[in-house]
Amino acid sequence: MIATGGPGRPGREAVLRSHASITLRDRMTLGLGKIRRFYLAHFRPGYVRESLARRLGQCDRTGACCHLMFTCPLLDQKPQPVRCTIHEIKPKVCRLFPIDERDLRDRDIVSPGTRCGFSFVPRDEFLARGAEAVREAEVRIHTESIDLPRE
Ligand code: SF4
DSSP: OEEEOOTTSSSOOEEEOOGGGSOHHHHHHHHHHHHHHHHHHHHOHHHHHHHHHTEEEOOOOOOGGGGSSSOOTTEEOSSSSOEETTGGGOOHHHHHOOOSHHHHHHHHHHOTTSOOSEEEOOHHHHHTTOHHHHHHHHHTOOTTTTTOOOO
């Protein structure tokens, strides 16, 4: 297990599974998740906007999502909290994470004992608020600037 996070940071400390303990099936799930996020982030802006409008919470900077399938070489694990060395220009898939509940499930594979700072209002419940409320929530989403800048 690898501990990330630490004192003076918002959120919780993440305990990560070792890569060796992750099964082949889980690795395949994580790989498919990467492909899914790339597809959604680049080709399904409407879906992403609706999904992010359902999203609650904030990034706790545990860095768990930087360990999906492999540890990103651009993650600096020395400081607490960990930091992305290209935060200001990091890829869309990173900025948008988590896009939906499937991403949270992927993230929980590598850090099952620590919840992500984000959660989602169930889609049925969200849509039941009515078209006007859904549209207003979606208008507030700016996928180009989400999660930027960070102090
Ligand atoms: S580019 Fe940055 S945010 Fe994306 S996985 Fe790597 S360290 Fe994490």
